[in-house]
Amino acid sequence: MTSTRESTTVELRPFGDDDVAPAGLLLAARHRAHVRSQPLLAASGTAGVSDADPTAGVTEASRAAAHVAELWTAAGVNGWAAEGGDGLCGYLIGMPRRGAAWGPNMWVEAAGHAVTSTDLVAPLYARASESWVADGIVAHYAVVPAHDRTVLDEWAALGFGGQHVHGIRSVDPGLDPVPASGVEVRRARSDDADALAELDLVPAEHQSRSPVFSAAPVPDRAELRAEWATGWADERYPTFVAVRDGVVVGATTCCLLVESSMHLGPARPDGAAFLGFAAVLPAHRGHGVARSLIAAVLDWSRRQGCSSLVIDWRSTNRESSRTWRALGFSETFRRLHRHVAY
Ligand SMILES: CC(C)(COP(=O)(O)OP(=O)(O)OC[C@H]1O[C@@H](n2cnc3c(N)ncnc32)[C@H](O)[C@@H]1OP(=O)(O)O)[C@@H](O)C(=O)NCCC(=O)NCCS
Known part of the structure; x- marks a missing residue:
């Protein structure tokens, strides 16, 4: 499926093994912005990294890719990727959690999503959730950075409400x-x-x-x-x-x-x-x-x-x-x- 956003054409397709490394780059960029707003999170792999540094992000990107790879090897996982002219521009991976208290569920963990543009959140979720709901998986969870009000609004518009807060x-x-x-x-x-x-x-x-x-x-x-x-x-x-x-x-x-x-x-x-x-x-x-x-x-x-x-x-x-x-x-x-x- 393709969708046109202004002048950019984005293709939505199932997430695959080759997407893990580029997804790590997207996640590292998202996390870098998060650390700017909450420096105590820096110890998860981005301390001291500057956008201007040409070697910036090598460690953080490999660490972020490791987070994505860990999710991607979990049992029952699936996801969608958004590809633009410059490569991967967004992804969303769902992972089921065991435990009756969660219902028939899919979790989009903290490492399970990143986008270059907030208007990719809705199409990625729409494609991913299509098969979840068809399979009777109706309890959806997403762990989203608290500082990014625009992304939070996108999830709210998709019917998501606040359930839990992480604090530091x-x-x-x-x-x-x-x-x-x-x-x-x-x-x-x-x-x-x-x-x-x-x-x-x-x-x-x-x-x-x-x-x-x-x-x-x-x-x-x-x-x-x-x-x-x-x-x-x-x-x-x-x-x-x-x-x-x-x-x-x-x-x-x-x-x-x-x-x-x-x-x-x-x-x-x-x-x-x-x-x-x-x-x-x-x-x-x-x-x-x-x-x-x-x-x-x-x-x-x-x-x-x-x-x-x-x-x-x-x-x-x-x-x-x-x-x-x-x-x-x-x-x-x-x-x-x-x-x-x-
Ligand atoms: C949450 C809980 C542990 C707080 O215990 P507490 O001894 O009443 O908290 P404190 O008196 O130390 O309050 C600490 C601060 O929190 C704020 N606070 C606590 N309860 C508040 C209330 N009901 N309304 C407004 N402020 C409150 C106050 O600002 C207070 O600061 P101050 O001491 O400088 O005035 C207690 O309410 C509780 O056991 N709740 C039920 C179980 C629970 O929910 N546990 C936590 C699960 S995550």
């Missing part, structure tokens, strides 16, 4: 939030298992309600208790608890970002830590408990040699949106979602 902040000690007085933060101990099981229920119960309406099942308390009987001591996923007046009222778990299965490709800067879980009992919110827990996680992150801390949250979780922004996280990517239904 520096671990520079000069920017640390000040812990609240009256809140003691310490590493979890074996006798915290009951309190941790109770706190582990908090996000699931909170997000099962309006306006999040998460479909994720609320876990069973006894199973959580059994997990926390040993989980409190896991060094890969260290847990901190917050104590007020002698009672554990909040908890958080962190790790290195490489442990996360959700932050992939350009959404995974080197040297990043990840905050994977945080909860405060309802009666103790608004007293700086999360602020105190984050201060401890930032300190742990620095000790691991990390330069940034990454987090993600549901767009519809208003407490999360307010808290993480107030605690210095800025948006890097938005996960958009479209359910083709009615």
